[in-house]
Amino acid sequence: VADVFTVSGSGIVRVSEGPFGEADGPSGEPAIATATQAVVFSSDASNLIADDDNGVTDVFIDVPGDDVQRLSSSGAFGFTLPSTAPAISANGERVAFLTDGANIDHPALTTAVIADRIEGRVDALATAALSDTAVSANGVALSADGAIASFSSITSLDANDSNTLL
16 A cells, blocks of 8 residues: 655654554655645545545645644535645645535536635635636645645636637
8 A cells, every 4th residue: 555755864754644553545645845844645544534434535634743634624524525636835734635525615526625724624726707616627736835826727717718618
């Protein structure tokens, strides 16, 4: 099973591990917050946190000195479909990722969301101009300070965008 590790002057540390031992499913797609050394990653494991019973790939964060936490959740409930491709701000406060099943209003397509760890909430990165429904997305990036997020989408978000997918 694939695991996520960090390597530093103090050695190699497995981060895809929870209070119940090593992960029982594969983990990957790591990204690191340079200022805090927090690592975000996706994992199919169900034992990185207590009560992870949604049965899908989730996005997690490991902050040195803390327990692993699931970010792909709404309150106490995990998202119902997979979440992947995390990106993290340098200070670790904001994490953007893709999800197919956020417990937020979104289409039946992959959506880009942002988890604000200070505010404790997850929101869609963009909504369609004519509704409050999140738009489909593919790929996500986050600036070092977490103030700017970028994603690609087939949805027209600009009045001059005429190359929509038919």
